[in-house]
Amino acid sequence: xxxxxxxxxxxxxxxxxxxxxxxxxxxxxxxxxxxxxxxxxxxxxxxxxxxxxxxxxxxxxxxxxxxxxxxxxxxxxxxxxxxxxxxxxxxxxxxxxxxxxxxxxxxxxxxxxxxxxxxxxxxxxxxxxxxxxxxxxxxxxxxxxxxxxxxxxxxxxxxxxxxxxxxxxxxxxxxxxxxxxxxxxxxxxxxxxxxxxxxxxxxxxxxxxxxxxxxxxxxxxxxxxxxxxxxxxxxxxxxxxxxxxxxxxxxxxxxxxxxxxxxxxxxxxxxxxxxxxxxxxxxxxxxxxxxxxxxxxxxxxxxxxxxxxxxxxxxxxxxxxxxxxxxxxxxxxxxxxxxxxxxxxxxxxxxxxxxxxxxxxxxxxxxxxxxxxxxxxxxxxxxxxxxxxxxxxxxxxxxxxxxxxxxxxxxxxxxxxxxxxxxxxxxxxxxxxxxxxxxxxxxxxxxxxxxxxxxxxxxxxxxxxxxxxxxxxxxxxxxxxxxxxxxxxx
Numbered sequence: 001x002x003x004x005x006x007x008x009x010x011x012x013x014x015x016x017x018x019x020x021x022x023x024x025x026x027x028x029x030x031x032x033x034x035x036x037x038x039x040x041x042x043x044x045x046x047x048x049x050x051x052x053x054x055x056x057x058x059x060x061x062x063x064x065x066x067x068x069x070x071x072x073x074x075x076x077x078x079x080x081x082x083x084x085x086x087x088x089x090x091x092x093x094x095x096x097x098x099x100x101x102x103x104x105x106x107x108x109x110x111x112x113x114x115x116x117x118x119x120x121x122x123x124x125x126x127x128x129x130x131x132x133x134x135x136x137x138x139x140x141x142x143x144x145x146x147x148x149x150x151x152x153x154x155x156x157x158x159x160x161x162x163x164x165x166x167x168x169x170x171x172x173x174x175x176x177x178x179x180x181x182x183x184x185x186x187x188x189x190x191x192x193x194x195x196x197x198x199x200x201x202x203x204x205x206x207x208x209x210x211x212x213x214x215x216x217x218x219x220x221x222x223x224x225x226x227x228x229x230x231x232x233x234x235x236x237x238x239x240x241x242x243x244x245x246x247x248x249x250x251x252x253x254x255x256x257x258x259x260x261x262x263x264x265x266x267x268x269x270x271x272x273x274x275x276x277x278x279x280x281x282x283x284x285x286x287x288x289x290x291x292x293x294x295x296x297x298x299x300x301x302x303x304x305x306x307x308x309x310x311x312x313x314x315x316x317x318x319x320x321x322x323x324x325x326x327x328x329x330x331x332x333x334x335x336x337x338x339x340x341x342x343x344x345x346x347x348x349x350x351x352x353x354x355x356x357x358x359x360x361x362x363x364x365x366x367x368x369x370x371x372x373x374x375x376x377x378x379x380x381x382x383x384x385x386x387x388x389x390x391x392x393x394x395x396x397x398x399x400x401x402x403x404x405x406x407x408x409x410x411x412x413x414x415x416x417x418x419x420x421x422x423x424x425x426x427x428x429x430x431x432x433x434x435x436x437x438x439x440x441x442x443x444x445x446x447x448x449x450x451x452x453x454x455x456x457x458x459x460x461x462x463x464x465x466x467x468x469x470x471x472x473x474x475x476x477x478x479x480x481x482x483x484x485x486x487x488x489x490x
Contacts, residue, residue, distance in 0.1 A: 072180055074130075076187025077186075079187075080195070081124075082125065084218075099236050100243065102239075103334070106334040107243050109333075110391065111244070116247060117211055120215070131212075136186065138260065139263050139267060141264075142264060144183065198216060199213070199242040201213075201245030205320070208246070211249075212246060220238065223238075227343065233344070234344060237331070237340075237344045240331050241348070244327045255323070259323075265312055317373050318407040321375045322410070325375055326382050326398075328348075328349075333391075377411075380413065385416065388420060389417070393424060
């Protein structure tokens with residue numbers, strides 16, 4: 001092939017590869033328009049190519065080490081959240097501040113968990129995005145990284161051997177394109193959620209910073225529009241529920257990390273459907289990323305959940321139900337003076353069970369729908385505990401992680417109530433296998449049946465002889481502290 005295929009004496013393929021190297025090198029400044037114009041020899045629109053390269057260079061500049069542009073997610077979310085340009089009026093702020101003040105008094109009668117140190121706030125949709133996006137980023141990062149890695153791997157596997165050098169640079173392109181599209185979709189989901197959520201704890205997971213409660217007046221009016229409930233009663237109920245949620249996470253400081261860890265554990269198990277991705281990679285065009293965007297948005301790249309993921313999801317749902325059930329019971333007790341409390345509570349339950357379009361989009365994006373599916377059963381458990389031992393003993397179950405009720409307690413609240421009542425009477429709870437094993441461990445005793453399993457030892461040998469053998473070993477030339485080697489299974 002001639003080296004002067006174009007009037008300038010250069011090969012258009014060489015020009016294209018030089019531009020790719022410029023792009024992958026992260027070069028700043030304007031692109032060479034004359035060089036772009038020579039791409040006409042390859043039937044590539046120079047204006048289109050310049051626009052694509054500028055967009056990708058912008059993505060490179062804002063992406064982190066994983067190739068994901070979280071700044072893009074924030075810009076997209078804020079753009080959607082601030083579209084209507086609604087702020088918080090002085091009247092809305094005054095009404096909700098009064099509702100928060102009365103709700104705090106009522107809540108203190110229903111729970112022993114102390115008040116918040118930070119005053120609750122009325123915030124805009126944009127402020128909610130800025131306050132919660134760090135948590136969304138933490139939850140979505142494992143899935144975003146998985147998609148970016150899979151795109152790079154699929155491109156490498158599809159390319160022939162003689163193009164692997166170019167693919168190494170193109171892999172960065174695929175990672176950045178995939179990561180940027182995911183970040184853009186996440187921004188759209190979070191921005192849409194900002195138009196649906198009524199309060200900081202509305203989604204169920206701890207999105208707001210610890211000890212902070214907030215209501216979004218822009219969405220509050222939409223929530224109560226079809227309920228036919230006086231606005232002041234609705235404000236009092238929502239404020240009470242939000243304060244209960246915030247108080248719980250401030251009191252049980254370990255709980256926030258516990259929830260986030262379970263969500264991220266699930267997310268780390270999310271892997272991309274390599275078959276669907278390879279099929280997509282064979283026809284992927286960087287200048288037309290819409291197909292990849294649709295695949296990410298719809299969840300088509302995420303395969304069916306594994307058994308481990310199903311188990312992780314069940315644990316997460318039980319945990320969220322335990323939290324939401326406590327919040328419901330405490331809110332119910334605190335708002336017993338409100339004539340419309342039951343109607344509002346049922347609307348909140350239905351809303352949490354069904355979720356909105358943005359929540360469903362989040363489920364497609366990260367493979368996880370955050371639903372406390374057993375909230376009614378968990379609430380029944382907390383009511384039984386409250387009736388049996390009172391609010392103080394009930395709330396003490398949040399003092400330490402090992403005291404918190406689990407799935408078995410939701411299934412059988414009677415066993416939990418019996419344990420708490422026995423404790424209240426000063427009685428020792430019935431011992432179980434775990435208690436017996438712990439007692440043996442603390443006493444330095446052998447677990448049952450392990451002595452016969454020690455390799456190289458005669459189980460009939462007297463215990464004193466074993467001690468003599470250990471003493472002899474202590475004088476060996478190992479230079480160790482003389483502690484006998486322990487062959488017991490851990």
